Amino acid sequence: MLLKEACVENFTDIPAVIANGAARIELCDNLAVGGTTPSKGVIAEAAKYCHEKNIPLVVLIRPRKGNYVYSDTEIKIMEADIFEAQALGADGISFGALTNDGKLDYEVMEQLGAAAGGMQLVLHMAFDEMDLPEQKKAIDWAVSEGYERILTHGGPLSASLAETQDHLKELIEYAASRITILPGGGITADNCQEIAADLGVVQVHGSKIVPLKN
Template sequence: MFKEVAVENFTKIPTAVLKGANRIELNDNLAVGGTTPSHGVLQEATKYLQEKSVPLVEMIRPRGGDFVYNDLEIKMMEADLFEAQKLGVDAVAFGALTKDGDIDEEAMEQLIAASAGMQIVFHMAFDALAEDNKKNAIDWLVDHDVDRILTHGGPLTTPIDMTLDNIKKYIDYADGRILILPGGGVNFENVDSIAEKLGVKELHGTKIIDGVNN
């Protein structure tokens, strides 16, 4: 089982690594679903995790709230991506949508171009897409060499055991072309049963490992 742990700041990283985290997603402000960590935090986390050979995913999100960004916000995200590149970050997580619940293709193309050399994760902005647009979104992300889609299968207010059927649909439709990474409500108590029900080997959560964030 490959466990990706979402952490806020640097403080939880050594414990997460010690307890067997396979990959770290570094955020600031998890209370709003995670935003971009500061340069100093990112620098130390990257250095530490490179020494431990544990991959790092950096959240690229300039603020909480929706995923509809203006040109200035896209520019900020682009600058953060160039910084991540310089530091040797393994992967970056971002997503940009239009007001009508579709992928903001222009913004995404700009951000993907700024991510050269790093793995790309389309984060839970996926769950804010209009349901009818999700299959097309998967196709678009595959065509643009995005590596993973992080999804809860529905609004975060709905427990994950009620959204597993949706996640299964996305996995079946993706058909191995892109990794669907279930998250949001996956914890150390339910991780095995969720993995079994969905037939997946990679999962994501803040509390996916006992003793980290809980």
Template sequence: MIKEFCAENFTHIQEAIAKGAGRIELCDNLAVGGTTPSTGVIEEVLSYAGEKHVPVMTMIRPRGGDFIFNDIELKIMHTDLIEAKKLGTDGVVIGCLTPSSWLDEEALELLIEHAEGLQITFHMAFDEIPKARQFEAIDWLAEHGVHRILTHGGPAGTPIEENFDHLRALIAHADNRLIILPGAGISYKNAEKVLSALGVQEVHGTKIVELAEN
């Protein structure tokens, strides 16, 4: 079982690892769903987490809002990805869509190419894809070397339990070609229930381990 802690900067990294976080998704600005952290933050988190043998997935996202990125934003993402890779990140977290809410295949192919050698997570932009096409999206992402998809399995704000049926369908379709990583609405209080109900080995959240401030 891996509890992936969604971290905003370095602030709670030490405590989260001490409390059982087995992987870190490293972001800045969680108020808008997470953006790329600074080079200094990435460096310090990698140094500390590396000593504890905890892998770090670095968010590559230039801003909040939608997941439709223009050429300049994609150039920024490309540069940030290369820098995170140079610093030694274990993986990156990406997601690009077209105005029709499909995968931005051209943008993703570029980012995936330059992320070679890293773990790749496709983030919750996945939940913006119409449900009927999510299975097709799994096929494309699996074929292009993406390792996992972070998804709530339904509309933002819904209890995770309401989305179990769809999550099970996604997991079955993925068929171990990539990992479906449930997130949003999962905390240390219900993580075991989610793991058991879905038969998964990984869960994700900002409260996935019990911190003092929780």
């Protein structure tokens, strides 16, 4: 059975997406800029509702729009947000940090991962900013660090899934079931079954992955 992870902005749509088949929630704010960390109040209500329905809640940790190269102050903000997310009942966090030369910032990732205190760890689409050799290194590292998933479009979001499909297949093949490669970006309720079958995956992600209305 295909697991559908719904990317949800704020709390408003959570009841509807769960009712319509979402089996996991990624919670964020400001989807228009690719998502940022939601407020404490939103996380608290989302966690309460999701847990009543036995649905895992993953919280996006991203302090601002733009690139994924963060200052020391921004890293402190992300760390504090991770502590809050855990205290409010989140089951996992989705985050990513890069260096100026387009590599995963392993030092920052280790620092933020340590703050998670046992929550599920997800490397988000910052992954798509790296070239293939760096992505393979990141996959190996994420496996060694116990990450659950890597969320990826297989290329820039401006590219269609048809254009990124071959790259996604290469990533899935390289991961070799050591970690879940979670396709996202352009996957909807209408095309998710076909895309999942073509890629050979059993989990998909998207903001339109299930209908918002019955």
